[in-house]
Amino acid sequence: DTGVSQDPRHKITKRGQNVTFRCDPISEHNRLYWYRQTLGQGPEFLTYFQNEAQLEKSRLLSDRFSAERPKGSFSTLEIQRTEQGDSAMYLCASSFPPGQSNEQFFGPGTRLTVL
């Protein structure tokens, strides 16, 4: 399967714990995005990378959230001291370099439940 993959698919954690999610983009894609989606709403932008550089981070993202893409391939999203409001689907997407295609390809998501 050459699509975007995410791990884990589901995560249940207790309030106050730290969690880390991984995203493996399509190999030819140099841009990688993180979104969060809650029931009944569209995906909400969190951050994105071009290669290893983090180009933009949402102002809505608190300092408990951090994302990395150390070698310009896979990315991790860490949430520290989780809160019940962090419960959501976390979606990763990737796209070709600018000039090649507009399309963002999404992974299946990681569903986080904070108890």
Next chain:
Amino acid sequence: RKEVEQDPGPFNVPEGATVAFNCTYSNSASQSFFWYRQDCRKEPKLLMSVYSSGNEDGRFTAQLNRASQYISLLIRDSKLSDSATYLCVVNMEEWAGKSTFGDGTTLTVKP
């Protein structure tokens, strides 16, 4: 006010019907526009890009009015398989980049 607004629906239509979805966006500097489709409990997938000249892909027609900051999607001859949530998406860049999604319009096509 949200940056991208859509009528949430739901739209319940019989097979063969024509249905239209509307979307408005607030940032006049927006550069690129899309419709994505999201099936229940699945990830969003690109349905089509939207251009000022209008574009068509089979039964689907998308229109963009930059002056009114308005985007539309028309589905003709609805199929059961068209049942999904349709997300209006606006980017500040011409090529991908940060995407701002509407909350989606839910369509159910019934036999």
